Amino acid sequence: MTSPVLLAAPGWAPALGQPFFQHALVAGTGIAAAAGLVGYFLVLRAQVFTGDALSHVAFTGALAAFALGASLRIGLYGGCIAFALLLGVLGKRGRADDVVIGSVFSWILGLGAFFLTLYTTSRSAGNGNAGVGVLFGSIFGLSSGQALTAALVGAGICAAVLAVARPLLFASVDEAVAAARGVPVRVLGFVFLALVGACAAEATQAVGSLLILGLLAAPAGAAQRMTVRPFLALALSAGLAVAEMWAGLAMSYAVPKTPPSFGILAVATAVYGATFLRKPRGRRAAAAANAA
Amino acid sequence: MARQGTSPEPVSAAAPVVALQDVAVRVGGRTLWSGVDLRVGAGEFVAVLGPNGVGKSTLVKVLLGVQPAHEGRVRVLGGAPGRAGERVGYLPQRRSFDASLRMRGTDVVRLGWDGDRWGVPLPRSRARRAARKRIAEVIERVGAAGYAHRPIGQCSGGEQQRLLIAQALVRRPELLLLDEPLDSLDLPNQAAVASLIGRICREEGVTVVMVAHDVNPILSRLDRVVYLAEGGAVSGPPAEVITSETLTRLYRTPVEVLRTSDGRLVVVGQPEAPARHSDRHADRHTGRDGGPA
Ligand SMILES: Nc1ncnc2c1ncn2[C@@H]1O[C@H](COP(=O)(O)OP(=O)(O)OP(=O)(O)O)[C@@H](O)[C@H]1O
Ligand SMILES: [Mg+2]
Numbered sequence: 295m296t297s298p299v300l301l302a303a304p305g306w307a308p309a310l311g312q313p314f315f316q317h318a319l320v321a322g323t324g325i326a327a328a329a330g331l332v333g334y335f336l337v338l339r340a341q342v343f344t345g346d347a348l349s350h351v352a353f354t355g356a357l358a359a360f361a362l363g364a365s366l367r368i369g370l371y372g373g374c375i376a377f378a379l380l381l382g383v384l385g386k387r388g389r390a391d392d393v394v395i396g397s398v399f400s401w402i403l404g405l406g407a408f409f410l411t412l413y414t415t416s417r418s419a420g421n422g423n424a425g426v427g428v429l430f431g432s433i434f435g436l437s438s439g440q441a442l443t444a445a446l447v448g449a450g451i452c453a454a455v456l457a458v459a460r461p462l463l464f465a466s467v468d469e470a471v472a473a474a475r476g477v478p479v480r481v482l483g484f485v486f487l488a489l490v491g492a493c494a495a496e497a498t499q500a501v502g503s504l505l506i507l508g509l510l511a512a513p514a515g516a517a518q519r520m521t522v523r524p525f526l527a528l529a530l531s532a533g534l535a536v537a538e539m540w541a542g543l544a545m546s547y548a549v550p551k552t553p554p555s556f557g558i559l560a561v562a563t564a565v566y567g568a569t570f571l572r573k574p575r576g577r578r579a580a581a582a583a584n585a586a
Numbered sequence: 587m588a589r590q591g592t593s594p595e596p597v598s599a600a601a602p603v604v605a606l607q608d609v610a611v612r613v614g615g616r617t618l619w620s621g622v623d624l625r626v627g628a629g630e631f632v633a634v635l636g637p638n639g640v641g642k643s644t645l646v647k648v649l650l651g652v653q654p655a656h657e658g659r660v661r662v663l664g665g666a667p668g669r670a671g672e673r674v675g676y677l678p679q680r681r682s683f684d685a686s687l688r689m690r691g692t693d694v695v696r697l698g699w700d701g702d703r704w705g706v707p708l709p710r711s712r713a714r715r716a717a718r719k720r721i722a723e724v725i726e727r728v729g730a731a732g733y734a735h736r737p738i739g740q741c742s743g744g745e746q747q748r749l750l751i752a753q754a755l756v757r758r759p760e761l762l763l764l765d766e767p768l769d770s771l772d773l774p775n776q777a778a779v780a781s782l783i784g785r786i787c788r789e790e791g792v793t794v795v796m797v798a799h800d801v802n803p804i805l806s807r808l809d810r811v812v813y814l815a816e817g818g819a820v821s822g823p824p825a826e827v828i829t830s831e832t833l834t835r836l837y838r839t840p841v842e843v844l845r846t847s848d849g850r851l852v853v854v855g856q857p858e859a860p861a862r863h864s865d866r867h868a869d870r871h872t873g874r875d876g877g878p879a
Contacts, residue, residue, distance in 0.1 A: 456706055464701030467689060470678040471753070474650045475702045476671055518688045522737050525706055527688065 317441035324448020330535030333514035353503035354406035370495035378491030388483020431502030512562035609658030636814035675759035691734035698753035743770035
C-alpha cells in the first residue's frame with residue numbers, strides 16, 4: 295500500500311485505515327501519474343483543447359453506455375479513443391485541428407444531454423444522479439476491483455507514454471527534422487491521441503469529465519514553468535499530479551463536505567498559481583548570466 | 587563558353603553521395619521540374635538556386651525521401667532516399683520556435699543526437715556522458731555556446747539557426763542538406779555561417795547540398811551549382827552555370843549576369859515567380875543537364 299510521507303501527518307492517519315480511502319488512493323495514483331505524463335505532451339504540443347474535447351466525449355460516452363445499458367467502461371474508453379482517432383484523421387498529420395474540434399464539440403455535448411434525458415426518463419428516477427457522477431467523478435465510491443483496474447490502466451498508459459516519449463518529443467517540437475530522421479510522426483500523433491483518449495476516460499472516474507482538463511493541464515503547466523529540461527519536466531509533471539492527487543484526497547477527507555474532485559483541482563490550481571510567484575528558471579539563469 | 591551539361595563530372599571513384607537521373611517531381615498535381623540530372627561526389631559543396639516557388643525545398647525533400655520522385659531514379663548515399671537515417675543531417679527552411687517553448691538549445695541539439703530512439707534517456711548512463719560531450723563539442727563548433735542554455739524560444743532567429751545547424755551536425759552526417767541556412771542572418775553572420783559550413787565540408791569531408799537565395803556568400807567555396815527553373819535545371823561549376831547565356835536559355839527570358847569589381851555576381855532579369863504552365867512542362871526539357879544541349 296502506498297504510504298506517502300504526506301499522509302503520515304496525524305490528522306489524515308485514520309483515513310489510511312478506511313477501505314474506500316485506500317481504493318481512492320490506489321486508483322488516484324495511477325490516474326494522476328498517467329494524466330501528468332500525457333498532460334506534459336498535451337501542453338507541449340499545444341493540444342490542450344483536444345483534452346478538453348475528449349473530456350466532453352467521456353461524458354457523452356458514459357451516458358450513452360448508461361442509456362443503452364452497455365458497460366460504462368466500453369462507453370468511456372470506446373467513445374474517447376474512437377473520437378480521439380477521428381480527430382486525428384480529420385486534422386492534419388495526426389494532429390487534431392482546433393476548427394474540427396470546435397465544430398464537433400457542442401454536438402457531442404448535445405448528444406450527451408440527449409443520452410442523459412433518455413436514461414433518466416427510461417429508467418427508474420433513482421438514477422438521476424448518474425449525470426452528476428459522470429460530471430464530477432466518484433473516486434470515493436470505487437470497489438477494490440475497480441481501483442485495481444484503474445491503477446493498472448494508469449500504469450499501462452504511463453508505460454506507453456514513456457515508451458514513445460523521446461520520439462514523441464522530437465516530433466512535437468521539430469516535426470520536419472524528426473520525419474526526415476525516420477520518426478513515424480503521423481503514427482505517433484495517432485498513438486498519442488489514443489493515449490489522451492484513454493487517459494480522459496480513465497480520469498473521468500476520479501475527477502469527472504468536467505474537471506479532467508485541470509488534471510491534464512495544471513501539473514504539466516506547472517512543471518514546464520519550473521524547469522526547462524524536457525525529461526525532468528515530464529517526470530515533474532507526473533510527480534506533481536500524484537502529489538496533488540494525494541493532497542486533494544487527504545483534504546477532502548479531512549474537511550467534510552469537500553468533494554474529492556474539488557480538493558484535487560484546488561490543490562492542482564494552487565500549485566500552478568504558485569509557479570507564477572517565482573521567475574521561470576531559464577529567465578533567471580539568463581538574468582544571472584547577463585549580470586555576470 | 588560552356589555548353590550546359592557538358593561540364594566534366596568530377597571523377598570520384600566511390601559511388602556518388604547523391605545521384606539523380608532524369609528526375610521529375612509533382613506536387614499537388616503540378617510538375618515543378620523534370621529531367622533533372624545531378625551527381626554529387628563525396629565532400630562536394632553544392633548550391634541549389636532558383637526563384638521562389640520553383641521547387642528548391644522540394645528537391646531537398648526528395649533527397650530526404652519525404653517527397654517521392656514522380657519519374658526517374660534517386661540514390662542517396664548508395665541507397666533509396668530516406669534510408670540513410672542519421673547519415674544525413676537536415677536543416678529545414680525558416681523554422682523558428684515558439685517564444686514560449688520551454689526547452690534549451692542543448693535539448694534541441696540533443697534531439698538530433700538520439701531523438702529517434704524509443705524510450706526515455708537514462709540518467710547517469712555512459713551513453714548520456716557520450717551524448718553530453720558530443721553536444722558540447724558541436725555547440726562550440728558552431729559558436730553557440732553563449733546561448734545554448736537559454737530556452738530556445740528566447741534566442742534570436744540567427745541564434746536559433748546556429749543551434750539548428752548544430753542539431754543537423756551532431757551525428758557527424760556524411761551528407762548535409764541545408765535549406766536556406768543563411769536566411770534570417772545579417773551580413774557578418776551570413777559570412778560567418780557560410781565559412782563555418784565551408785570548413786565543415788572541407789575539414790570533415792561532409793558533402794553539403796545547400797539551398798541559397800544569394801550565391802555570393804558561398805560563391806568562393808562552391809564546387810557546383812544547380813539552377814532550377816520551371817521544367818528543367820542546369821548544373822555545373824558556378825563559372826559555367828551562372829552566366830548570361832546559360833540562364834537566358836534556362837529561363838527563356840533575357841537574364842544578365844554581372845560581375846562586380848569585388849567578384850560578386852548579380853543576376854538581373856531572372857523571373858521571380860515561375861509562370862504556372864504545368865501543361866507545357868512535357869516539351870520543356872530546356873536545361874536538361876547531361877543531355878544534348
Ligand atoms: N503540399 C503541397 N501541396 C501543393 N503544392 C505545394 C505543396 N508544397 C509545396 N507546394 C508548391 O510547390 C512549389 C515549390 O515549393 P518549394 O517549397 O519547393 O519552393 P522553393 O523553391 O523552396 O521556394 P522558396 O524559395 O520560396 O523557398 C510551390 O509553388 C508551392 O506552392
Ligand atoms: Mg524553399
